Amino acid sequence: MIRHGGFLGLLLLFAASVVLAADLPFDLQGHAIQGGLLRGQAAPGARVWVAGAPVKVAPDGAFLIGFSRTAPSSVLIEVAAPAAPRAAHILTVGQRDYKVETIDGLPDSQVSPGPVALERIARESAAIKTARLRASDTPLFTGSFQWPLTGTLTGIYGSQRVLNGAPRSPHLGVDIAAPYGTPMLAPADAVVALVHDDMFFTGKTLILDHGHGLTSVYAHMSAIMVTEGQSVVAGQVIAAVGQSGRATGPHLHWGVHLAGVGLDPALLAGAMGASSLKETPGLSP
Ligand SMILES: [Zn+2]
Structure with missing residues (x-):
């Protein structure tokens, strides 16, 4: 079971990287790290979810993703642009040590x-x-x-x-x-x-x-x-x-x-x- 789960996880990660290689329908800029902020740009009218929760998107497709001080090491980002298939991407979030x-x-x-x-x-x-x-x-x-x-x-x-x-x-x-x-x-x-x-x-x-x-x-x-x-x-x-x-x-x-x-x-x-x-x-x- 554990091996199977690990394999599935790898497959998901692989699938995500394949989507990335095929050019995701959105752009992310910033720091994917605990405490970091990403500024995203999708197509006008797109909808965005982070870890399953909807995110506010501007009419031109701009959106924000923030990572808390204790954010987990990976997060699922989904984007649905008008008249396009919903794209999913697993983002790796850097982990920090604090003083x-x-x-x-x-x-x-x-x-x-x-x-x-x-x-x-x-x-x-x-x-x-x-x-x-x-x-x-x-x-x-x-x-x-x-x-x-x-x-x-x-x-x-x-x-x-x-x-x-x-x-x-x-x-x-x-x-x-x-x-x-x-x-x-x-x-x-x-x-x-x-x-x-x-x-x-x-x-x-x-x-x-x-x-x-x-x-x-x-x-x-x-x-x-x-x-x-x-x-x-x-x-x-x-x-x-x-x-x-x-x-x-x-x-x-x-x-x-x-x-x-x-x-x-x-x-x-x-x-x-x-x-x-x-x-x-x-x-x-
Ligand atoms: Zn202070």
């Missing part, structure tokens, strides 16, 4: 917020979740992404934080340290989905909607120069570096989510240019 960061001796009030703070945190989390799930129809994500600023990378995607011995949520973003007041740019075209002046964890907080459920969050700023509903273009100055909320120094926390799933902004933006890189993501082969 474990242990911080001990923190004041209890910082690690375990009291009931009043917890109520506030719940309200703010709900507002963030709502902004992230807008999934507006306009695909503003088709251009390339850029870093919001140049600085020192002090926190990377995926790290597991253990505070005073208790495991916390993994770090789903990147931290870029820069002097207080440094201007920050929009990473891509977007509509401003949320502006908040003072959140418990993230201080001055901004969420950008790039379309189809792809969003950026900027946190800990000293100033925000845009308002909710405003359209911004890639490279536009939209905020300034600060250390509002729970932050130990001036920096930007930049997170990217697709349908609420946290992705790695560093994979989207590529090399930072003149930055001083303190850490490198722990990629497994």
